[in-house]
Amino acid sequence: MQAAVELITVGNELLIGKTLNTNAHWIAKRVTALGGSLRRITTVPDDVEEIASSIREALRRKPWLLMMVGGLGPTHDDKTLQGVAEALSRPLKVNSQALEMVREKHRELLEKGLTLQRELTSEREKMARLPQGAEPLSNPVGTAPGVMLREENTLILCLPGVPSEMKAIFDEAVAGLITEKAQVQFREESLIVKKVLEPELSPIIDEVMRVYPQVYIKSHPYGEEGHYHIELHFSTSAKTGGEALERIRKAEEMVTELVKKSGGEIQRSEG
Amino acid sequence: MQAAVELITVGNELLIGKTLNTNAHWIAKRVTALGGSLRRITTVPDDVEEIASSIREALRRKPWLLMMVGGLGPTHDDKTLQGVAEALSRPLKVNSQALEMVREKHRELLEKGLTLQRELTSEREKMARLPQGAEPLSNPVGTAPGVMLREENTLILCLPGVPSEMKAIFDEAVAGLITEKAQVQFREESLIVKKVLEPELSPIIDEVMRVYPQVYIKSHPYGEEGHYHIELHFSTSAKTGGEALERIRKAEEMVTELVKKSGGEIQRSEG
Structure with missing residues (x-):
């Protein structure tokens, strides 16, 4: 039984040709090497409706794993979790575990003198607002946690678009799941x-x-x-x-x- | 009015991480520079059903232009035109203009002593079998012609996946259309x-x-x-x-x- 995987990469920079999609290439190589079968890659803009529609279409094909990359950060153009929430009709809620991860990172930055903002702003809190039922995945090299949730028989995993963060979370939380499922x-x-x-x-x-x-x-x-x-x-x-x-x-x-x-x-x- | 463009890139090599999708990057950059708006990039395997379903989904979003790249060659794994034919319920038929292009190329190869096959084989003829109603686009640097057809208000353009051939046909036949449509x-x-x-x-x-x-x-x-x-x-x-x-x-x-x-x-x- 093949472990069918789909990938959605989110970001205007990919659609205007500013950024070469090396994330998709890296993931395709890794998923394949681990025995998974990547069936489709879709690239959509930073637009909640476009993200949501690409998720709905992917779920109709019932992949075992749907990976999303990009759009998890603190700014207005980071819309992946809104897209997931919209596609699955689930509300976005502050997840206490994710909030602790974001808080911890903020404390570190404060201690190192890398930020002057003493309070956790709404922009930082945004990174802890997850679709209901989701779990955060610890980000060892950045602030935005990865996000894992399940919809029917599909596992949905959202990773940040910064390559070092994407790779770190993939290796820590995703690789083992694919190996275990694929067994080829x-x-x-x-x-x-x-x-x-x-x-x-x-x-x-x-x-x-x-x-x-x-x-x-x-x-x-x-x-x-x-x-x-x-x-x-x-x-x-x-x-x-x-x-x-x-x-x-x-x-x-x-x-x-x-x-x-x-x-x-x-x-x-x-x- | 924005000239909405979608791109479908076809090829297993993109999904197993063998090949980095530099074609998509090049096209994204060029479409944007010409004033077009690339809304989505989809990568599918060399599979008629997957190609056809990605075309049907794209057409539902009614882009002005749907570009397809890859899968126009002579081998068994070149399935893009079968996918187009399937998606649009049109038969594949030998196009006389396309056949003349393929013949001409074959004559050149024979003259240069680059092929020993004197007859036009079914593999070469395959490159001239187009969905009904399609027009071939001359390929200045390779054998497989590009293919242009219209479905309702969407223009569909299929280009070969070999980068030099894709770029040559794009510059000759596609760039002008985008500039004219976009006017921004x-x-x-x-x-x-x-x-x-x-x-x-x-x-x-x-x-x-x-x-x-x-x-x-x-x-x-x-x-x-x-x-x-x-x-x-x-x-x-x-x-x-x-x-x-x-x-x-x-x-x-x-x-x-x-x-x-x-x-x-x-x-x-x-x-």
Whole structure:
């Protein structure tokens, strides 16, 4: 049983091309390596209605895990929790555990002389206002706690958009859940094919995938005519890493044989 | 009237974290610079049903332009046009103009000795099978033509995923359409704020955005405690670039004044 995961990344900066979505790339890689299956990534603006509608659409597909990244901070444009509250028709309420986390961080900042505000302002308190039924996840490197809640059979996890904070909470609170749920190992390998063009390689890939249906083979052409090569990317998931790798090796052997037969060259990818 | 744009990027490689979605970043930047408003980015796997459902969802939001990137090539995993056909209930048919483009490319490859296949195989022909009513867009740097079609009030444009091909067709066939539709100029500027934390900056941003509601201000915190700074990103669109920039300048002046009043430092971003 595959652990189906969806990701929603929130932020105008992603939609105006100011920021490259390296968070999505990092999460995709990690989820896959842990045995999870990322099915969709959606990027929406800092807009409560857009966030809420993307959550509703994701929940209709019933993923095991819905991750949200970005929009948990103290400012007016941090709207992810409002979007979650709206999508699930739950009120936002100050969560006492989250409030303690935010307070503790504020105390540290005060002690270090990094803030002059002695009182916990409404902007700081905002980070502790969670949708009803949610639990905060401790943020080891920043103020805004992560947020975990459940809606029917989907676990919803909201992480901050600052990459160091996102990664810290993922590693602490999310990675273990995926490993436990997935119980499969993902493996990938690449071969480089030269002197055969993609349309000519296509029937070879089809044939190998008929014989090894569990191995997914995808071709990625690189370069210009004449200096053209194709990366063939093999991936599969199995109970053990050894089993997954063995399956890939067999598919690679068959591809190698067929490519050579049709006049092509093969080398192992150095990537 | 804003030119609402949606983008769907297709490819397993994006969902397993093999490939960073630089295509989405490039398109987001270009669409915004041309005056368009990118409302959502969705990434789906090489799966006809997933592609089709993401198109149906996007069309429900009635964007002026729906761009699709990836999955136009000759191999079994290139499924974008099948997804479009499925979503719009239109058959896939060989388009004579597209077929001529694919033939022409094949002739060139033969002449240069880059392929040994003398006949146009079904894999090559596949790139000319378009949803009924679609037009091909010439691909100056590769074989697979881009595809343009209309569904109700939405223009659908499909571009190949190879970055050089995507960019070439975008610049040739898409950029002009956006400029013509949008008729606004986008401008952005950044200030760097030091010695004020994000929760303290938040009410200042709110106040400035109340006075200049057309300017969008977003804060991006960087660095660790103690060496912490915040980038304040200002953006707006107006009939002319001069008007847009003037609006931003006024908002920047007000922010600068308020930040200094609360003990912070401001400098112009060098980014």
